[in-house]
Amino acid sequence: MAENKELFEATGISTWRKLQDGPESKLFEPVKIGAWSLRTRTAMAPMTRCFADDKTGIVGDDVARYYRKRAADGIGLIISEGIVVSPRGKGNPGVPGLYTQEQIEGWKKVTEAVHAEGGTIIAQIWHVGRLSHHELTGNLPPQAPSAIRAEGHVARFRKPYDTPEEMTAADIQELAGQFAQAARNAIEAGFDGVEIHGAHGYLIDQFNSDASNRRTDRYGGDLAQRLTLTKEVLKAVIDAIGSDRTLIRFSALKVDDPDYMWPDPDGAIRTFTEAFREAGATMIHPSTMHFTRILADGKTMHQLVRKYWDGVIVGVGTLNPETAEQALAEGTIDVAAFGRPLLSNPDFIHRVKNGEPLEEYDAKKHHGVLV
Template identity: 65%
Template sequence: MKKNHLLDPINIGEWNLRNRIVMAPMTRSFADDETGVVGPDVVEYYRKRAEDGIGLIITEGINLSPRAKGTFGIPGLFTEDQMTGWKKVTDAVHQEGGTIVAQLWHVGRLTHHELTGGQPPQAPSALKAKGLVHRLHKPYEMPEEMTEGDIQKVTEEYAQAARNAIDSGFDGVEIHGAHGYLIDQFNSEATNCRKDRYGRNLIQRLTFMKEVLASVIKEIGAEKTIIRFSEIKDDLPDYKWKDPEESVQAFIHVFQDVGISILHPSTNHFTETLVNGMTLHELVRKY
């Protein structure tokens, strides 16, 4: 039986990838800070990655609204000018034979009103993060606890950003549900103390993620959607799941419910075991 090799082509969803090499998302902060528009330097950056032969490129995190922004120079995907800038990127990547997806990002409480047009950070609960805002070097501010109306609005913003991504020439999107950002803030008992249907227990805390995924899938299809999830939190370095196996099972159950199968488990330590000698990726494969 032939073994699969890194340079062998593979089909994932609707993507016919020329090999199994994936470029992980990396924050670049190269966009115009006022407009969130990417320029020729970003076009050339991603063109070169495609020219290098990468099978799948996942972009840096892209804001789905002004309130999603967590530091300087982060691009957006919610205005016509931003879409025009990204269209030049996707055209360049496709001309090199590459495949590229947009990572959609909302940092939630991990920001400051000086970055979000004067608006306070948003979060599932009014719990202030410890530490300093990336590059701004000011303390995180007390976030505004999101109402159900706020949650619905942000869910719609994810769906619209996904549509904008496809209209800008992207081959799909990755939803950033990891590392202690907004979706992950809902997922975790450390940042979510709500008593409504978005809180109380693990299954209900995953409701926001589930609704975001369902809205994006309805807009562009499950075969074009990736979900990134994690145990690790950027602002809570010592955080651990109380029951890793229960947590992974709950996440997988949500993914199965909405029909998504392209998963991006994220960890800083790929060989670290979580339970019964299994790593995060081994646990995910188990279920």
Template identity: 65%
Template sequence: MEDIYPNLLSPFRIGNWKLKNKITMAPMTRGFADDKTGVVGDDVVEYYRKRAADGVGLIITEGIIISPRAKGTFNLSGLYTNEQVKGWRKVTDAVHEEYGTIIAQLWHVGRLTHHEVAAGLPPQAPSAIRAIGHVHRYGKPFDRPEEMTEEDIKETIKQYATAAHNAMQAGFDGVEVHGAHGYLIDQFNSEVSNHRTDEYGGHLAKRITFMKEVLQAVMSEAGDNNTIIRFSELKDDAPQYKWRDPETTIQTFTEAFKEVGIKIIHPSVHQFDKVLLRGQTFHEVVRKHWDSNIIGVGNLNPEMAETAIQNNVINLAAFGRPLLANPDFVTKLERGKPLEIYDSQKHLIKLT
């Protein structure tokens, strides 16, 4: 039955990663860690083990915060204490026992939080501009953030590097830096949230300086072949936001990624097949400016993913909700069996 999706289900190698297929588990915030310690438990171990046992090629974890101040809601896991590292080691050991590959997504929410969630401290951001909206699962409006000093920026970059180091100590095969969706790195990248006049502000090529420095620090710990960057036009706090010049913006990003030596990028959209400009989708425009590996995401279905891989638009296909609803997602594709439809009331409230 593998002939149904011959491209999607074929093995793929990136650096030292020998992936069973081109199916990727998209990063999805689950919120099942201990709220006080940020340590994951046995339920999280089994959650990821199941996907590895089913044969998912690459697993990207939920967002893992790099510090207490990076926290954006309750029950988020971390990678900044020894106890957290030990908890994640149980996960990576379980995944590797099933011959799987798993990477940690490193996350700092920046201004999208509240001091009562983020260790009693005000949110951090490139500029002291309050985001519009409410803290996820907490309900209170986002706090007004503190503008980060250059010392704050250097300390945060060190925290990213430490989290990457801890991820490798915990047995992860690599890391993904979350640079999308209106979180801290994206706040530096955006003219909406970054009004700085120093080396970290100004036009786009200067605003992405923070992102580049984070990537360089992370890559020094995890390796250039083991580091992914996720980027996007999307913003959780500004769903109507659009880039003024998408092609030039994408080109600026991809040139920056090449400059720092990134090999894998993860452009994020809500709908993979939606046209961005001139009849081309977001990922098709990215491919014009990027010859290396691309992870596709955005409400993909297997047929869409198969075609996109065949046409070299993407190299790997990330699935989110289908993998929540179907721990046996790969097996069902291989055998041509129907997939269970995702139901938030059933699949989001607990780990299955």
């Protein structure tokens, strides 16, 4: 998905200097959320990089250097690229894992590098579900709530999505255990916590959508009932490492249907937040590509979330410092996450603080490289 060009048009020198020259910015103030004492109210959004060894899922020194640079710059919270919880969770060549001891050892180099710079890093734990191909999942069919094939092609693999295998009740229980074990493995690897990837049409979100979930057991039904899998995974992870180290990401956006929106955004968000509370969550990460888009009652997605959620909210969606500052000042979000600007600008925080222009993200230049 292409970055919104307006991001760079809206983040010129005048915006930087307005923040720099005005009252002390909330964006750059320290904050305590959960177990994490962050140097700034900024986060590095999770972005798939595919730089692990494709056969083993182990990351190397280049990945450690990549994250170390962002930590040295002063980003408050680094959320890692998606890390799969099992071999069948893989949806792209070169994605890392967190289910073997060798993978844990590889990640220790990354977390040690980040901590050496005073940073905080959490692992985004992930299972892509039906958005995969048997050649990526050990010659087994992808897993999904129902045997419904997604439309489109596997990113970076250029083959159509396979028809998935409907998960049994035993498969679902195993999945919750895999997420819990990945969370424990993350802590062993030195991560400060985890983010559960429950967004963007991947496996957890596939259970939440009536387009991919046609089950008639307790994992199917209306939205509240379809959220049963989300609650079970969330509870398992919280039981493993604590609610103060667990963040969960959710969205309406689907990788295989980027224009999708809930028919009733206000009602859907209320249902999601009720489920998160029931499972014991205290920190959530609503995800959208359009932070300022009005969804219902004159409110954006994050404003609707704040209507129903008084815990921590990490905001994301082609933010620039000005829109982030406003949302933080209004209390809509507690931490502002930035994505692709950090791929092309390892010194993103320095540039923003000092009124320096950003280097625009260029897919031809920055895709497939670690800066």
